[in-house]
Amino acid sequence: MPKRPQPRFPEPNSQPFWEGVREGELRYPTCDACSEVVFYPRLHCPFCGSRELSWKVSRGEGSVYTYSVVRQNRMPGFIELGAYSVAYIDLDEGFRMLSSVVGVDDPTRDIHIGQRVKVEFEPQEEGDYPIPVFRPI
Numbered sequence: 001m002p003k004r005p006q007p008r009f010p011e012p013n014s015q016p017f018w019e020g021v022r023e024g025e026l027r028y029p030t031c032d033a034c035s036e037v038v039f040y041p042r043l044h045c046p047f048c049g050s051r052e053l054s055w056k057v058s059r060g061e062g063s064v065y066t067y068s069v070v071r072q073n074r075m076p077g078f079i080e081l082g083a084y085s086v087a088y089i090d091l092d093e094g095f096r097m098l099s100s101v102v103g104v105d106d107p108t109r110d111i112h113i114g115q116r117v118k119v120e121f122e123p124q125e126e127g128d129y130p131i132p133v134f135r136p137i
């Protein structure tokens with residue numbers, strides 16, 4: 001199977017996120033000044049402008065905010081998947097991330113808004129970063 005797209009470094013905004021993924025953790029930054037969750041990861045807080053952020057580890061559980069199903073993707077790395085979902089997941093810690101719901105027989109039937117899901121890390125080729133995806137719980 002061809003390679004999935006991978007992050008490129010140096011990438012100071014998201015590198016701690018990807019290092020967490022490699023260690024089996026879903027990390028997210030919060031603002032030390034106003035306590036807001038900052039996701040997608042950035043070097044500053046979009047709510048108050050502070051650059052004092054701390055990384056935390058999510059429990060990896062949340063619910064499907066919305067989703068779509070890609071029935072055919074001819075891009076290398078996706079062509080052999082068949083139909084797959086692209087989903088926004090609301091994590092319990094208060095951030096929303098774009099990912100995919102996996103482990104269902106038919107993504108056109110078996111995924112629902114509000115469905116509870118948990119993160120898992122899909123292994124890639126040796127040395128590549130795993131891809132965080134979500135499975136119904």
Ligand SMILES: [Zn+2]
Pocket residue numbers: 031032033034035036045046047048049050
């Ligand atoms: Zn802030």
